[in-house]
Amino acid sequence: MKQTDRSQLRKMLAGQGYITEDSIVMSIYLAMQLNKPLLIEGPAGVGKTEIAKVMARALETDLIRLQCYEGLDANHALYEWNYQRQLLHIKLEEGSGKTVEEKEETIFSDAFLLKRPLLQAITHTQAPVLLIDEIDRADEEFESFLLEVLSDWQITIPEIGAITAVHIPYVVVTSNRVRELSEALRRRCLYLWIDYPEFDKELAIVQAKTPGIDQRLAEQICHFMQEVRQLKLEKIPGVAESLDWAAALTALHCAHLDKEIVEQTLGIILKDWHDIRHLQDSLSELFEKVGVRSKVD
Numbered sequence: 001m002k003q004t005d006r007s008q009l010r011k012m013l014a015g016q017g018y019i020t021e022d023s024i025v026m027s028i029y030l031a032m033q034l035n036k037p038l039l040i041e042g043p044a045g046v047g048k049t050e051i052a053k054v055m056a057r058a059l060e061t062d063l064i065r066l067q068c069y070e071g072l073d074a075n076h077a078l079y080e081w082n083y084q085r086q087l088l089h090i091k092l093e094e095g096s097g098k099t100v101e102e103k104e105e106t107i108f109s110d111a112f113l114l115k116r117p118l119l120q121a122i123t124h125t126q127a128p129v130l131l132i133d134e135i136d137r138a139d140e141e142f143e144s145f146l147l148e149v150l151s152d153w154q155i156t157i158p159e160i161g162a163i164t165a166v167h168i169p170y171v172v173v174t175s176n177r178v179r180e181l182s183e184a185l186r187r188r189c190l191y192l193w194i195d196y197p198e199f200d201k202e203l204a205i206v207q208a209k210t211p212g213i214d215q216r217l218a219e220q221i222c223h224f225m226q227e228v229r230q231l232k233l234e235k236i237p238g239v240a241e242s243l244d245w246a247a248a249l250t251a252l253h254c255a256h257l258d259k260e261i262v263e264q265t266l267g268i269i270l271k272d273w274h275d276i277r278h279l280q281d282s283l284s285e286l287f288e289k290v291g292v293r294s295k296v297d
Contacts, residue, residue: 006026015058036188037150039175039191041174046195047239051172052172068136068138070138075116077118077145085112117130140182143185214256232278234275241268262283
């Protein structure tokens with residue numbers, strides 16, 4: 001990719017409808033220039049994963065996603081052999097007169113290799129965006145293995161040999177802080193913390209992502225969500241929930257919030273029954289702050 005300055009990068013991100021700010025643009029720019037992974041932490045639903053998606057679209061390259069989970073191992077992240085296809089090929093080759101070495105050379109080739117996200121990223125024809133999503137859900141052992149790959153960008157397959165990246169991917173690593181990451185991984189990455197947005201930014205996001213939403217409704221949604229996040233909840237709603245709520249209320253042809261519609265749609269913004277009960281106890285106070293009235297008003 002040709003040299004891109006920060007102003008160009010900001011325009012590229014804006015062209016994809018991403019509402020950004022200086023700290024985010026700077027972090028992405030430096031990660032690209034220094035060929036370093038960008039570790040993004042923050043609460044769930046604030047747009048960490050969206051950064052990788054927008055980068056891929058802005059750079060006109062592919063997004064390769066490695067979704068982490070407990071028990072994820074190297075095989076599922078790197079590669080696996082297509083054993084069924086290998087066995088079928090061996091069966092078809094019976095009586096061909098080929099030596100064992102010739103048969104092994106055939107079945108242990110790229111045609112029988114199932115490339116998982118890390119190997120896909122290394123062998124891509126141009127630098128892709130590699131999203132390693134929710135690394136904190138994977139085991140510490142996998143984190144250590146990943147550190148080796150990110151350091152060398154080389155994978156050794158015993159049957160084939162070493163494969164080195166021709167184009168180093170743009171790497172985005174996200175974490176919701178389910179567990180603390182190792183210092184080794186943190187040192188390897190540039191770091192970006194994304195918090196819940198201020199009112200003006202959230203309003204801009206809601207308006208950009210919800211075409212046709214009423215101005216008053218958008219403002220009330222954002223005011224309401226700002227207040228909800230001040231409560232002591234188990235799962236604080238993020239921007240993703242604001243967008244879901246805005247889309248739902250727009251589909252219901254709402255022009256503003258009223259008590260009835262809020263009470264009936266709490267399940268869109270809260271996903272824990274304790275939180276819903278807690279919010280229900282605080283609704284009258286929140287309605288007064290946000291200016292929500294009864295439907296008949």
